[in-house]
Amino acid sequence: MADGDDDTVPRVTEQMRIVIAEEVGKAIENSLSNFIDKIQNTVLSVVEERIKKLEDNSNLAKEKSGGRKPCSYKEFMACKPPIYNGEVDPIVCQRWIGDIEGVFERTHCDENDYVAYGTGQLRGQAKDWWDNKKKEIGSEAAKAMTWEEFKTPFLKHHSPKAVINKIKEEFMQLRHKGESIGKITGMFMDKMKFCDDLITNEEQKVYYYHNMLSAEYREFITPSKYETLTEIVNAAREREIELKKSIERGERRAQDVNPSPTKKARTNETAKKSDTKGGTPSCKICGKNHKGECRFKDKPCPICRKTGHMAISCPEKMTVCYNCYRTGHKRSECRELVGKKEGQHSKGEASKAKARSFQLTATEAKV
Template identity: 45%
Template structure:
């Protein structure tokens, strides 16, 4: 009886004991996991602190491929170099106190000569404490003078699109508009200036009043450029597919024949009065009253040497005209009045 009661008591306490053991195991596991997570967080924070405290080296700075500067007195190139160098400062996480030292390593040729002379004037102590802003002011004063900026502003006012594409003329516009705050300081002024700079074939189809930003106007101009190129291609294709006229027109043939027929008028000395003469004639007809195969003239003028100019419209006749007998010629000479023939008789 006692043994059975003990068995029943043990069986009834087993589930409770299992739950207590399971709870203790889970508690120990959670404690261990929590401690490990905290350790990992501490390790990550330490790595971040070490990384933030590490200074950027010149090798890492040069690995970002910064642009060199050779010393051209050009405000556009000068501003472009400054913007590129400042972007490299951000990418390489260059320290503020190292910016001037790293940037001056990019100066070449005339720019290097200027920095050498300028750093001697400042002295070593001042160079070591020179900030990027102070360096930039001296740099811009020397390589971006006001006279060069005035020249850029004049070029900006005269800027007009000629043979450039939209992208090319846009680049020129954006390069110069940075120095024209007084002329094109607002977005609306830049839009109006850009529209006035374009060719007429773009201005007619691009409305600046419907554009809220300059980029929107540029996109419209690019779309118009694509449309113009397509129209040109279609026009050239039609010209290439147009059949050539194999047989010339009637007017063209007439002009060609008239050109072929034009020759210099020939002349022959007149023979004695009453004689019948034969002459080679030209193609061009000038003043002739009769056109035919034969060219016979009766000379009834005085017995002198005269020149008779004869012009015909068709071919040259080279036919021998045989005379009749002397009696017939004498009869013709007597019946014809003395005159100089003005036409051709067949």
């Protein structure tokens, strides 16, 4: 029995090994399958997360560009972006910045292309400056530069503080001296861009604009009536039209006061004809000879806006000088002409005073 028992022990052990191996194999197989499933799930979740992130970025880019793809350089150039030659002039420089940024917006240009596309429009001294700047910072840094990073050194070089301070002084001293309202308003707007520290609201804009206008405009424009700069500019334009009309009316009145001989003869003939027709008295409103009620009776005067008379007989009409085209005096009373005449008289008297006469006696003449 002992020997039999000894023989059965190894067989049982071998069988156990086989069973154990099978069980271990099954356990490893099950664990590997579970491990592989976990790895697959992890990889799939990471891939799905990456794809979703890419889609979100793509949708965000589409939203920024209005649902359109970023433009190419060819499409950008088709919009004819402005060229900058490198003028050291804050007005020209900042106007170019505003214009080129407007093209970026209209073409839905990608922000990463702003510097590359924008610097392609530099010419002359501006291109020399940019080439030198790229050497200074390196080509890689130039490619990675944002538009805001580009504008900082660009404006520092082409729009220096010394020139801006000069523009501020010119703005404070700007005065209307016969230019058209359109021209003087353009000068005012250009210089006002650099005076943000001086002008902070619309009320100050109205004040400075009114103070800049000439006397013939300020007398008829009250700044407290206007809330915005646009309103007082429109009022100045209306005043300019009225002044031009008053000058035209004044020239016509001057021709009527001193008519040509042929015109005198015609007026005399018409007067005689009116007398022969029945002696119709002249109308107090329009000044013409007619019967019945005057058709200008209810029409307001273009100068004072009152009825009962026309512009030619308006009591509020202005006297315009035909030398300096200002109101309040006639040409014969113009200070400029009076000053010139006085200067001419003084020169004539001085030349007369220099003349001398010398008398010689007979003995002095012989010597």
